[in-house]
Amino acid sequence: MTDSRPARIWSLVAAQAALHGGPVSAADACMAAVAAVEVTGAWLIAARGAEAGHLMRVTDKASELLAELQMTLGEGPGPDAAASGGPVLASDLDETEANRRWPAFAPAARQAGAAAIFAFPLQLGAIRTGVMSLYRMRSGPLSAFQLGDALTFADTATLLLLDAQDQPAHAAGSAEAGPGGQPANLTRHRAEIDQATGMLTEQLGVGIAEAFLRLRAYAYAHDRGLSDLARDIVARDLRLSPDPDPRKDTQA
């Protein structure tokens, strides 16, 4: 039941990319999410770290307007998701709570045609790559199944945005293997991977996003599982060197 979700979502994203014949990007995850999660539209803001970010994709006129409203007014589910590090699920913008929380944005969003907005931070711990927002003309919460799918679309978009930041180091994701040669599955992802990523910031003298990219690039180049590799790093059996050539990394 659970193993198939990331694979199913990945194939939807890859199919979306095939429509325009280009490489798979986070914009495809945003587009594919609209039909799969049964919402009216979506938009995706890509950001690096603390940067304000740029609007990478809107799926329709209303989502463009909603994105602009949030930026202009400086409030809304998107900014809150970016600040809190968790999704913001505003299933009814007519509710008092939504109006108290976003006094300017909530009425403006309703006027723009949104009855519900669901914003998902694109992140992996302290790694922040942006926010994906979905809107629907009809109010009401996402079903448990839709929420699980939406989160998995967000995971996929996160990995794709990270890959896009690092084009020269390794090739963009292929439709078969998922981004960076790793299956787009962050739920199976475990404490060791996060710990190893943290360790690599020190070993390589780089930021957390770069450390994660190096970990994945090494796993890809040496045809190893990410968790397996992470365990070796955490056990201090393997250190990566600051040299960008992963072949120079030393086995202890």
Add this chain to the structure above:
Amino acid sequence: MDGELLSDTFVELTDTMVVGFDVIDFMHMLTNRSVQLLDVSAAGLLLADPRGELRVVAASSEAARLLELFQIQNDEGPCLECFRTGQSVQVADLAAVAHRWPQFAPAAGRAGFGAVQALPMRLREQVIGALNLFRAAPGALDPADIRVGQALADVATISLLQERNMRHTDTLNEQLQTALNSRVIIEQAKGKLAERLGLDMDQAFSLLRESARTSNRRLSDLAQAFVNGTDSLAGVKVTGSQPRLPGPRPPRLPGS
């Protein structure tokens, strides 16, 4: 059971829920207090990710964490059964249930556990996770211990909702995701600190918690600032009682 420790624990729990609340720190404390209060040697806490998987959110020891992980990965064991049925599961003698959980029972034995009690975390009709109590020696947990254990599991459930609107499933899902992501941030910070100071992960975690307490900050905020480099944790010192690496390795379970 130590009545004074029990009342102290509940005072401490409610205090934590008021000021500078950090859900992961809180759940970690819950697993530690479970071990101190109840006749168990380890405790682990699992939460359901809305993506459809269970995740280990807190554990009193590395052995307990690995055993929880083992169940998730092998898709069998009392904690999973407790989560799926929403009912508590008691196993007084793990050696006697190898037929029921052919992979989990021997793995638990190798990790040094003889009995387990799994308690559901429920919110109305929804099961959101489980608190699992492991005993070194075989034997059923005392009914009074089970009641207190369930109360601790209930407190853990409520802590996810904090001050927010209880009737919203939206709120619960938001908090769950935020909690799961702070767990990731804390693991990243543990790795960075462990590498910098030559510590193992448990020592790094203790130092982070200590530092959060001393500076009166939320654990996840401190972890985030440390990972991003906006806080170098310059004042953090390794005290003499903490052995530096190479120390004992955590036990490795097959397939974990």
